[in-house]
Amino acid sequence: MVIDNRYTIDARIARGGMATVYLAHDQRLDRPVALKVMHPYLAESVDFVQRFRREARAAARILHPGVVSVYDQGVIHGQGYLVMELVDGTTLRSLLTAQGTFTVEQALRYTCDVLEALRAAHRVGVIHRDIKPENVLVPTEGTVKVTDFGLARAASEVSMSTTGSMLGTVAYVAPEVASSNTADARTDLYAAGIMLVEMITGRIPWAGESPLQIAHHHVSDDVPLPSAEVDWLPREIDDLVAALTARDPNERLGSAQDAIDATQRVIAAIPDDIAQRRADRPESTMPSTGTKTTAIVVDTLTANLPAQIQTTSQAVVHASGATSAVATEGKGRRRRAPKIIAALIILIIVASLGGWWWWSEYGPGSYLTMPETTGRSTTAVQSDLQAMGLGVVIEEEFSDDVPKGKIITSDPEGGAPVHKRADVRLVSSKGVDMKVVPDVVGQTRQQATTALTDAGLVLGNVAEEYSEDVKSGHVISQKVKAKSSVPHDTSIDIVLSKGREPIGVPKIVGTEASAAKKTLEDLGLVASSSEAFSDTVPEGTIISQEPEAATTLHRGDTVSYVVSKGPELVTVPNVVGKQRDEAISILEAAGLKVEVHNVLGGVFGTSRYTDPDAGTSVRKGSTIALYVV
Structure with a gap:
């Protein structure tokens, strides 16, 4: 089976509580992938497809070597599917089942790797909600990988809306999820802490009790410390588990980064002999405690076996009665000859028709040659493809290089072979991405930067000038006029106010009145004079001034002075x-x-x-x- 004219299904890998996972081949990029198809019961919800797509897009934003990459998503027969990175290795569950327990160093290392993946997810606003060994993959090389980001939330929302029940694995469920179905980043840290306990002791907390009892314990009781099971464990392990699994989320470590730092401090503090030690394997394995999500992993790649072709030979030669047998056989052959010839003719015709059908449908005759596409008019290329009987899917993108209405690229490319019933994807240019310049005059620098970023533009050069009207730190002017339409890569220069210009008051006492007035007005100050008789100061000369010299004023401020009228x-x-x-x-x-x-x-x-x-x-x-x- 081929999904979306691209992904060829090769074999089924596994089936879990939410989906079936197949080994598939991406024909377009020529690589193996894991294709996860959601179960039909999830598709019964009218909201599931939208939630599934939203969560898939969110998960695809997580770019980290410790997270299984999401390549593509879609819907087939109403069932959502994900195309994901194929990981060659095993699950942490399988490894834990095989070993029973891990060394302290191994458990802490796996925990740190999981926390690194969670940190990357939390930074883009994605909460996993279903951290457990089944969702942690252990590749043959490199660090462990966490899978199924976002899927637990989409499935849980469907479950809550349809059945009123919560979907998840009760052994690792945080108290706030069990009591009110609320979750945040600290919910994932709680599950990571439970996994740490299981990896070290080989048992989940409260193992052997019913799922309902275990959920009640999560809400009502603190998680038992590992040292209660393994008495030689140092206190640092107990403290780390307690910090990760505090019942009150506010008392837990606040972020994945905080949890990483705490784990690394424990790794550094534990002696080597303790780090390499492992607890005895428990007598019983962990019971199933909830709905399991099958990990995307290939423990053993199982290919489909070809159908057996069984042939039975019924030609038997008898030693006695040879002559009569041959004579009878000869007559039979003569009677069967026309039928055999007719059958052969029919077989040849059928084979010819079948060969022609194969040649025209799947063989070389089923392929056409793509016309040239890049740089040509979208309308012209679409007409050419439709005339060839091909389906056309047109997407539009902005381009700084390709004019509007021209083809940027196509899949397949021009000149490449294309199946006669395929859909050709054309990416048509919308031209240069033009943005409307916002009005940032009067805003602070931070406000202007935010406004430009929201408009798809960037802040350019920032000059500073004194201004009598605009407060310090606010924009006086912008180089490009507001509401102008400019290319998206245009940088917008602005001028910031340094506030009112400071002016030092000059000394004018003893100077001639007219000269003093000109000096003050040239500086932007207002001269205010009065007169008085003076027996000591010549007529027309400044007797005194207010404020005094060297005082700092601003443009438009007043300097008062007294001019001598000479003796009375x-x-x-x-x-x-x-x-x-x-x-x-x-x-x-x-x-x-x-x-x-x-x-x-x-x-x-x-x-x-x-x-x-x-x-x-x-x-x-x-x-x-x-x-x-």
Whole structure:
């Protein structure tokens, strides 16, 4: 049987609880593969195919030497199938059954290998849910491999939705799965811890009890420590098992990486004599505790035997009565001759027709030559193929090199032979993958990077400038305008704000007012002046400033300063004819000092004149001579 015009079934390898595994040959890539076909009961659920495809895609994302690779997936007659890596070796279950127990070093090494595979799966969001020896393969060379990622979840969802029961192996089921059917990465670590116990002691915890009792123990009791079975085991083994199998997931090791680190510390701490020691084989083997999933492995490749062709010779020669026997036989032969000839003619015709049928259906006559495809118009190639009677499956992909509407590649390729009833897969170019540039102005650098990544673009050069309007660390501008359509490999340059530009205040005290104003405005500062009289600072010169020199401001901030108006002048008031005391009061009220000079003794006390004369402008505080008669 050929699946999907590609995979030839050679032999059945095994049958498990969820699927039957076949040895198959990939005609396209010319390699042996394991083909796992899900059982029909799983296909009865309308949701199973979608779940199966989703989980298969998730499992295919796991790229790790310790994980059995998923090559392809599909559906045949309503049953999902997986095409997987064919592993030459055995299962951990078979090896454990053969040996009974492993050395401490061997058990820890296998545990570490399984945890490495789980770490790779957990990083891409895939939880196994069914870790057990049947799902761990031991190749003839290299590290062990874990298989059936994602399948347990798809099958369990179907089982829960159809029967309300949980699909899984109860010996390795975590308490949270048994009680509420919830699972996360720590669920796989629990099962790995149970496997470690089994590999060292040769028995699963609570062996011999019913599945229901075992499930109850997982929920209600701590896993018995290995040293209870094997008294010479060091405490490090017990501590590792306890950390992996804590009933409360929050008390378990938090991740596969944490479990790897803990296991490696135990390996380093155990003495060599203990590491190479093995527990005695238990008297009884482990009972079946749940639904088993057959591993993809070839212990002995079994080919289909050709049908036996049995021939029976009935020609017997008798010693007596030879003459009559020959005569009778001769007459019989003459009577049978026409029938034999007719039979031979019919046989020749049938053989000819059969040969022609084989030649035209499976032989050289059943093959056509593919037309050239690469670089040609998709419509033209499709027309050529349909004219040849071939089926056409068109897929579209973006291409930086092949123009839109042209063929990127085909399977088979142009010029290659193709069966006349085959479907040809054409990959048509959608042209360059164009992306719409998002608007990142005003965003932080991290936000801009995320927005560009989500849009399928990358961040280019990042320049920095001061900005009075945009906060520090936010995008001022972008090189390519938002909502523009650009090729997917275009890098988008941006300018980030360094915040407001700091400006040091210059010293302007003692400088000429107009020059100081220009200096401040050239720096982007606002000049605010006032005036005051000064007896010491020349007119038009800066007396003081606020803030002081060397203070840090920003563009648009104000610097206030006081400009000297020179000395303050007053006009000498006219006090002629005034009595001495009144005249003195008037002059002092004007801000002047008074020096009195009595003329002829100043008998009358009347002001005669002043020096300087009345009406003269003098500095405020000047001394005025008052002459009194």
